[in-house]
Amino acid sequence: MALVLSEEQQMLKSSAKEFFNGNAPVSALRRLRDEKNADGYDKRVWEEMVQMGWSGLVFPEEYGGLQFGYTGLGQIMYESGKTLTASPLMSTVVLAGTVINEFGSSEQKQKYISDICEGKRLFAVAFEEKNIHSPHIANTKVVDNKLSGSKKFVLDGHIADVFLVTASSDSGLGVYVVDAKGAGVHVERHIMMDSRNASTVTFDNASVLDMIGLPGDGKTIIDRSLDIARICLSAEMLGSMEEAFSRTVAYLKERKQFGVSIGSFQSLQHRAAHMYCEIELCKSLVIKSLQAIDQNADNLAHLASMTKAKVGQITELVSNEAIQMYGGIGMTDDEEIGFFLKRARVSQQTLGDYNYHLDKYAVLNNY
Amino acid sequence: MALVLSEEQQMLKSSAKEFFNGNAPVSALRRLRDEKNADGYDKRVWEEMVQMGWSGLVFPEEYGGLQFGYTGLGQIMYESGKTLTASPLMSTVVLAGTVINEFGSSEQKQKYISDICEGKRLFAVAFEEKNIHSPHIANTKVVDNKLSGSKKFVLDGHIADVFLVTASSDSGLGVYVVDAKGAGVHVERHIMMDSRNASTVTFDNASVLDMIGLPGDGKTIIDRSLDIARICLSAEMLGSMEEAFSRTVAYLKERKQFGVSIGSFQSLQHRAAHMYCEIELCKSLVIKSLQAIDQNADNLAHLASMTKAKVGQITELVSNEAIQMYGGIGMTDDEEIGFFLKRARVSQQTLGDYNYHLDKYAVLNNY
């Protein structure tokens, strides 16, 4: 498959760009932060995204989706990365939606996916328990349909209506559905450095409403769903990286020192040119991986780890160079570039960082 | 202890510098290579080094040595690194001499160390069997005082009169003395990319003449002796690195392109300045580690791995940057800078490379 967008995908990308620039630029994230917004995202913006069909973009038409594919969703993630837009897209659509759509029964899809498409309920997947990404570890237990345990770093946990929770039973790891407002569920919101939210969620004999797949399917479900989510997150990170880079290049041209534009200094030029090259590699990995989801490629795990590792590495490089090249101005909160640095570190840690995926890639290749 | 040379050490360094520049510059190595010298080193130069007492520099006076310490020997290694001088210094003095002087009986020292001091016999230590540095592995066996097995990468094995060989017996790893010219010993010389020599040595029921320490002492003997040798080798590598760097800086000033000296290009300036900093760190590690040998410091293993790792890493950086900054000229055999590149890769692999020592350092610190 050609590594370029189709005309339809290109059109979607353009609308997304226009939408986010118009409705949710970086200044919107600043406002959410400064006014200590209770939701941590702009409900109105999210409603419009739902209306445009983006919450159902990848899901089957029979459940109210557009069946447009992840390559398309990746463009929305990409554009939302450029504007650092906070929305339930990752938690509800990419993470929870993928789990249900890939592994749920048709009844479950009817029940949950159509709600996601219509924007009726928000979801969060609770699968981390350690402080470092470890999606296969679950001390959370299910006994007699009651779930108990504690989950960390539950993205958007504070606004979720429904939790999908990994937990262990005699049959192994499973994925369970729990009402976020139900008894025995305690949610503690943490605002993170990127002004987005993750929660610590404790379950104390919380009722299990439903189960995705069989009790022992958890590892399969989580592995594939996280790989898809890693690729979508990489698309978002690519957007942030490219935006930070193009702002930096613009600043290099504009900013004058010693009587000349600092972009004329060769050492900065070479560092910028090197970044350009690394970003090109990231772009290729992201589109290749997005297409691989849509093509149901059997090397998705490889691609997901390659992509998340490389994109994580270069996001770090680009955000650091951005601050350094902006100089003192970049250190001030008034300037927006710092938001990209902070978002970069959170997205790096989300769903496995560079270290995790470099190691995983080697393991996948048996060395 | 102050991290500076004493006046005596400084004087020794100056004489070494003068000697190597006068008697064994890089062109001498080229000549040895081009005339396919049977020894691989200049016997006359070595005899003069012996006469100056350098072969016995670190050994006790009672065996004919000068008891001047390894910090002094390090200066000779350093200066010989600047001129890339090939000599039995590493194989006979640093490796074999240290093994015997640190772990031999006084009879053995009388017998071997005095020969080393007087330059009567050449020694080589045979301890590698795998293709990658693995000093604790010995499939070579000793049974009934007969030694059998095969050793790789025996530095200067082709000119050695005596081998010190690691071999296993029922008691564990031991270090045995074998006559290089004796029955059952076969030596195959390999000329390496740096125009120095290592041999594959096979022993087929070769007679064991003597043993250093007890039959199970091998690991202790080898660990400490190699750590000392690693530090001495690092001193030599530091010399090569600094020489390659100063030649490169000189070339940057001299070479003109686009009508200006290429040393005026900021990206090259910054890369050169960064190398300067890294070299400063290497210098500090080398002198600290040399002094630690003389002070019998208990963290010698830590220091040896830190030093060999960092010096290996920066030798690689500097030799690569040297070739790149010289440009096409650096690629020609006529220009001497290529000799530094080739020597860098051999010294990198000798006694454990950057990878080996970074890992070992972590292991030493229990992580």
Next chain:
Amino acid sequence: MSTATQVNIDAFRSETREWLEANCPQSMRSPVKTFKDYFWGGRNPTFHSEDQKLWFERMRDKGWTVPRWNKEYGGAGLSKSEYKVLKEEMAKIGARSPLFSFGIHMLGPALLGFGSEEQKLQYLPEIARGEMWWCQGYSEPGAGSDLAGLQTSAEDKGDHYLVNGQKVWTSYADYADKIFCLVRTDKNAPKHTGISFLLIDMKSEGVSTRPIKLISGSSPFCETFFDNVKVPKENLVGVENEGWNIAKYLLTHERSMIGNVAKMDKTLDEYAIESIGIEDSVLADPVNRIKTAQWLIDEAAFNFTLERALDEAKAGSPPGAKSSFFKYYGTEMNKRRYELMMSTGGFDNLVWGEEYEDGKTARDFCRTKANSIEGGTSEVQLNIISKHILGLPKK
């Protein structure tokens, strides 16, 4: 060192140890962490605890806020080796600095080197006694690395200068009592000449400040505005139009201070082991393991290099442009350290609450990004090394 001196030093060491043991309150024996752990002095000093006050006053009375300054300037007149002993003994028990002060570390050296005797006697004792909070006014908006391009003017009005312009990155100017400034006293001179070093009271009419909020969330710096501020002529330090020499001297001095890689509560490997854990006797994250080992080797090598530079200085080699090396490498290492800590610390380190403590590592991480910008960017240091140490030509 002669035996006689050695005896004196040993005696000084045991006296010092005893005194510190008796006088340093327990709560003053842990690293400073939050803003409240610092005592800055000033006309209206704020003590955050009784112990802080006690510790400061005791040290002040010994002259140990500025141990090496002469007694008439408020110091204790310690010799180099006595000072070393004091630092070692304080480090041993983890004793905090009793007074944080740009007066001590920046203005002090400038006055000692370039001030008149009157100025020394006027300003140094009040700095030593923590009675005056000084801030620094070098940078200007848009100048950045091009420090000498400064535009704030000081016009000669006979008995006073009339100062107009704007400074930026003035540390705690909103708290400070006075500011030491670089100002332009000759507009027609070439860039590096025509600059003077001037002391200005922040209470003067026409001075105003505006805090700058940083990406770390804190506001240690201000913009400071001068609008027709009258400054007495005796407030000039050194020679008019030759202030650039003082600035250069202080920048080198500052650089060598910044270049130190600060000690932390835990070493990076301890931190990684605690946070990530050991599996099969190695750190469970193999990539982090390698980066941590590399950083610790570099840290040790960097510290040996500091040690070596001191030893070489003692042996008579001038440090020269080496301060640029320390500034560059030390700040880059500190950034690498926090980059590793963000990776090692996992999800907990991403949290960013209302308070400094609630998000400390993330905030400190953000703060480190300024290390390679302030006090001369890494690029400027590399330029200096390339020019002054390697002798590479200007274009």
Next chain:
Amino acid sequence: MSTATQVNIDAFRSETREWLEANCPQSMRSPVKTFKDYFWGGRNPTFHSEDQKLWFERMRDKGWTVPRWNKEYGGAGLSKSEYKVLKEEMAKIGARSPLFSFGIHMLGPALLGFGSEEQKLQYLPEIARGEMWWCQGYSEPGAGSDLAGLQTSAEDKGDHYLVNGQKVWTSYADYADKIFCLVRTDKNAPKHTGISFLLIDMKSEGVSTRPIKLISGSSPFCETFFDNVKVPKENLVGVENEGWNIAKYLLTHERSMIGNVAKMDKTLDEYAIESIGIEDSVLADPVNRIKTAQWLIDEAAFNFTLERALDEAKAGSPPGAKSSFFKYYGTEMNKRRYELMMSTGGFDNLVWGEEYEDGKTARDFCRTKANSIEGGTSEVQLNIISKHILGLPKK
């Protein structure tokens, strides 16, 4: 692609597959390794094996030494998609190029783009048929990256040019029959003008060569000297004094060729596993493991980028300065690959005997160091990217 074309292409594919199967000798189906595996053609061609001769002649007769050139120029006139099929089918069985030739890859494109019809008809068929060995004369001693600073002069003597000067890095000039050169035809014009593109017979009086021994031990390059060499005026390609345009065109072309990261017999992880071994299910050298994984990810990403660039070109985006990206990144990756191989291969890779095979990896390693120098240094590529892609200003 329409269905009709698809049918044609499918037919072409099966024909091609059959023909290759029938005509490509078994020994020509493995990667080229030593000098003897290459057939270079020339006036007095040297075949190193009967199979090599057979394979070359069969391919030549099909016009498949230059499949896309028109038939009158010795090619097969294949369409883009046919050519792609041919390459794919050759790759499938590992078929070697039948003819290695700077004539095909460098002079050919220059003549096709800038030559007269007479020149095309004169030179292209003999290139296609492997009857003429061309070498390239661009660089001069002391010029390096400053290619346009060349000094070799061609003086207009009415019916001929009189050429004087010296070229360097002329590949196999000691074997070649002819050389295509950049020469200065106007000494008074600015640097980039006054350059012309000239074809010179190496048998001409006054031409001499001297091989340059490289650090890898081999001598693929020469210095080439021109001492009052008479060159007919019809040997000028394109317009006098406008040769720089041809040079730029060819450099871009060359860059995109060099940028490919060559496939090896073994992937780096296979090589590492074989050489270092697996312990506890991971590579026994944990640092090498990380570097190997990083390299393989970069390799895949780089190859996807090549693929993407082709797809974008098909979709109508011009490649622009991207060839500089491929040249820079591809050559740097190849250097990193060999750096890793030296580390992975251990002691065996350090050996350096008399023959190329005896020390192959070490020699190839040395050779890779030139990758980022020849065809425009990495620094030049970064300059181009910075200027032409990022639009950063010149000083």
